[in-house]
Amino acid sequence: MTPVRIAPSILSxxxxxxxxxxxxxxxxxxxxxxxxxxxxxxVPNISFGPAVMKAIRPVTxxxxxxxxxxxxxxxxxxxxxxxxxxxxxxxxxAGPHIHRTVQRIKALGCRAGVVLCPGTPAKMLDYLLDTVDxxxxxxxxxxxxxxxxxxxxxxxIAAIRKMIDAGGRAIDLEVDGGIDxxxxxxxxxxxxxxxxxxxxxFRGGPAAYAANIAALRGG
Ligand code: DX5
Ligand code: ZN
Numbered sequence: 001m002t003p004v005r006i007a008p009s010i011l012s013x014x015x016x017x018x019x020x021x022x023x024x025x026x027x028x029x030x031x032x033x034x035x036x037x038x039x040x041x042x043v044p045n046i047s048f049g050p051a052v053m054k055a056i057r058p059v060t061x062x063x064x065x066x067x068x069x070x071x072x073x074x075x076x077x078x079x080x081x082x083x084x085x086x087x088x089x090x091x092x093x094a095g096p097h098i099h100r101t102v103q104r105i106k107a108l109g110c111r112a113g114v115v116l117c118p119g120t121p122a123k124m125l126d127y128l129l130d131t132v133d134x135x136x137x138x139x140x141x142x143x144x145x146x147x148x149x150x151x152x153x154x155x156x157i158a159a160i161r162k163m164i165d166a167g168g169r170a171i172d173l174e175v176d177g178g179i180d181x182x183x184x185x186x187x188x189x190x191x192x193x194x195x196x197x198x199x200x201x202f203r204g205g206p207a208a209y210a211a212n213i214a215a216l217r218g219g
């Protein structure tokens with residue numbers, strides 16, 4: 001089984017020192033850098049766009065795990081690929097033709113992921129799983145950091161783990177929202193192999209990042 005990958009969400013970083021924050025989480029052991037892009041339309045909050053992402057790209061060689069909470073999403077895929085995304089993950093509701101969107105991401109040379117919101121069933125993956133590199137299960141409703149983990153999503157994680165294993169192809173299973181050392185353990189037990197965390201990584205400032213990340217891996 002793949003050792004769990006930790007992807008700190010820079011949504012919880014100090015935006016005035018964003019480059020230094022990315023360097024600090026890199027040095028503290030982050031596997032991926034999770035980039036939350038929000039448009040104030042698909043989700044009720046606005047974060048940042050490709051120009052900000054491009055500015056921090058040279059700071060680290062770690063993969064950029066880009067979570068697009070924008071609709072329509074298709075017109076912006078190229079800008080995020082050019083800004084240095086390694087994996088681009090889109091919500092199944094973010095456009096009229098999710099299968100085409102996934103193909104487009106791959107044609108741009110990126111890994112492709114799809115996201116399921118807490119109210120979206122695992123069934124949505126039936127005709128997508130053969131083509132994606134990553135599935136992201138939201139364990140909060142998207143839009144804000146610092147929310148509480150929704151326990152019903154553990155059942156969905158377990159169901160998707162079975163679907164992935166039955167398919168026999170390597171696909172990352174990532175969980176995002178309300179992840180702390182306790183919920184991290186529950187997600188790993190359910191079959192997750194990548195975890196996003198904002199609040200739980202950035203609390204306590206840079207001196208605490210390495211211990212915070214280690215705690216999410218199980219100490
Ligand atoms: C929510 C974002 C998450 C969020 C996680 O819409 O996709 O990545 O920043 O933050 P925490 O870990 O604080 O729940
Ligand atoms: Zn996210």
